[in-house]
Amino acid sequence: MAPLEYLRPSDEGAAIALAEADGRACLLAGGTDVVGLLKDGVLAPSRLVDINALPIAGVEIRDGGLSIGALTRLSDVADHPAVRGRFPALAHAVLAAASPQLRNMATVGGSLLQRTRCGYFRDPVTPCNKRAPGTGCSAIDGEHRLHAILGGSDRCIAVHPSDPAVALLALDAVVRTRGSRKERAIPVDDLYLLPGSTPERETLLEHGELIVAVELPATSFAARSCYLKVRERASFEFALVSAAVALDVRGGVIRTARVALGGVAPRPWRARAAEAVLRGSRMTEATIAAAASAAVRDARPREQNAFKVELVRRVLTRVLATAGAGG
Numbered sequence: 293m294a295p296l297e298y299l300r301p302s303d304e305g306a307a308i309a310l311a312e313a314d315g316r317a318c319l320l321a322g323g324t325d326v327v328g329l330l331k332d333g334v335l336a337p338s339r340l341v342d343i344n345a346l347p348i349a350g351v352e353i354r355d356g357g358l359s360i361g362a363l364t365r366l367s368d369v370a371d372h373p374a375v376r377g378r379f380p381a382l383a384h385a386v387l388a389a390a391s392p393q394l395r396n397m398a399t400v401g402g403s404l405l406q407r408t409r410c411g412y413f414r415d416p417v418t419p420c421n422k423r424a425p426g427t428g429c430s431a432i433d434g435e436h437r438l439h440a441i442l443g444g445s446d447r448c449i450a451v452h453p454s455d456p457a458v459a460l461l462a463l464d465a466v467v468r469t470r471g472s473r474k475e476r477a478i479p480v481d482d483l484y485l486l487p488g489s490t491p492e493r494e495t496l497l498e499h500g501e502l503i504v505a506v507e508l509p510a511t512s513f514a515a516r517s518c519y520l521k522v523r524e525r526a527s528f529e530f531a532l533v534s535a536a537v538a539l540d541v542r543g544g545v546i547r548t549a550r551v552a553l554g555g556v557a558p559r560p561w562r563a564r565a566a567e568a569v570l571r572g573s574r575m576t577e578a579t580i581a582a583a584a585s586a587a588v589r590d591a592r593p594r595e596q597n598a599f600k601v602e603l604v605r606r607v608l609t610r611v612l613a614t615a616g617a618g619g
C-alpha cells in the first residue's frame with residue numbers, strides 16, 4: 293500500500309498551502325464520499341488534508357440572505373429555521389439526500405463536490421475517461437439506464453449526484469472560495485463544467501482551492517421554492533430525476549422562475565427553456581405542460597434511459613403545481 297500522509301491544520305491558510313503544495317493531496321471534510329473512494333481504490337492521494345478543525349461551520353443571516361459555512365453538516369442545514377422558512381427547496385433537497393446518519397457527517401462543501409455514482413467510475417478496473425482520461429467511456433455502450441440525457445458528451449455520460457446542489461442552483465446560490473493567491477465568489481450556475489473532451493475536470497475550482505461558504509441571496513423567488521426527487525426506493529437512494537423550482541408570482545403572473553434538474557446531466561442542470569416559458573405567464577395547466585416539455589426539448593436519451601424524458605416532464609409538472617399553488 294502506498295504511504296498516505298494525514299494532516300489536520302486548524303488555520304485556513306495552512307490548509308490551502310498544504311493542499312496546493314502536493315498535486316496529489318485531497319481535502320477531507322465529512323469523509324462520506326472520500327473514504328468510500330479510497331477504500332474502492334478510485335482515489336489514491338498521497339496526502340489527506342482534514343479540514344474539520346477550520347472555523348468554517350454554521351449558518352449566519354447576512355444581508356437578508358444566508359451564509360452557510362462549508363463545514364456545516366447537512367443535518368444542521370435542514371434543521372435551521374431560516375432555511376426551512378425562507379429557502380424551503382434547500383431544506384427539502386437536503387432531507388432527500390442519503391440517510392440521517394450520513395447527513396450528520398456530510399458537509400455542504402462536500403455535497404457540492406461529491407463524485408458521480410456512475411458504476412464504471414467507481415470500479416477501478418473498467419475504462420472510464422473521468423477516472424482515467426483516455427481509457428474510454430464504458431457506459432456509452434454498456435449499462436446506462438441511470439445516465440445523462442442532457443449535457444453528456446462522447447467521452448462521458450455520468451450524472452452529477454448531489455440533491456442539495458440542484459436546490460442551490462435554483463436559489464441562485466454563490467460559492468465563496470479561497471486559494472493562496474485569490475478569493476472568489478462563484479455562482480453555482482458557473483461552478484460546474486460539462487464533460488466535453490475533458491470529463492476529468494468537473495468544476496472551475498483549482499487544485500487545493502477551499503470552499504469556505506455557500507451564500508444564499510435574498511431573492512423574490514426563494515420563499516416559494518420546492519424540490520422533488522424520484523428514486524427507485526423511498527430512502528437512501530440517489531435521484532433518477534429530481535427538480536427544484538423557485539417562483540415569484542404576483543397577481544397570478546409568474547415574474548421570475550428558476551428551474552433546475554438533477555439525475556439527468558453531468559452537472560446540476562438549469563432548464564432555461566422552461567424558465568422562459570414560465571416567465572410572464574399565468575400558472576395554468578397549459579403553462580406547466582409547456583414548461584415541462586421545454587425542459588427536455590434538447591434531451592438526447594439513449595436506449596436504456598429514454599424513460600427519463602417522460603419522468604422529467606412528470607416530476608416538473610408536479611413540482612411546478614406545488615410551488616405555484618396559491619396564485
Ligand SMILES: Cc1cc2nc3c(=O)[nH]c(=O)nc-3n(C[C@H](O)[C@H](O)[C@H](O)COP(=O)(O)OP(=O)(O)OC[C@H]3O[C@@H](n4cnc5c(N)ncnc54)[C@H](O)[C@@H]3O)c2cc1C
Nearest residue numbers: 321322323324325326389390399401402403405454455503
Ligand atoms: C450510501 C450513501 C448514500 C448517499 N445518498 C445521497 C443522496 O441520496 N443524495 C445526495 O445528494 N448525496 C448522497 N450521498 C452523498 C453524500 O451526500 C456525500 O458523500 C456528502 O455530501 C459529501 O460530503 P462530505 O463532507 O462527507 O465530503 P467528503 O467526502 O469529505 O469530500 C467530498 C469531496 O469534496 C471535497 N471537499 C469537501 N469539502 C470541501 C471544501 N470545503 N472545499 C473544497 N473541497 C472540499 C473533497 O476533497 C472531496 O473531493 C450518499 C452517500 C452515501 C455514502
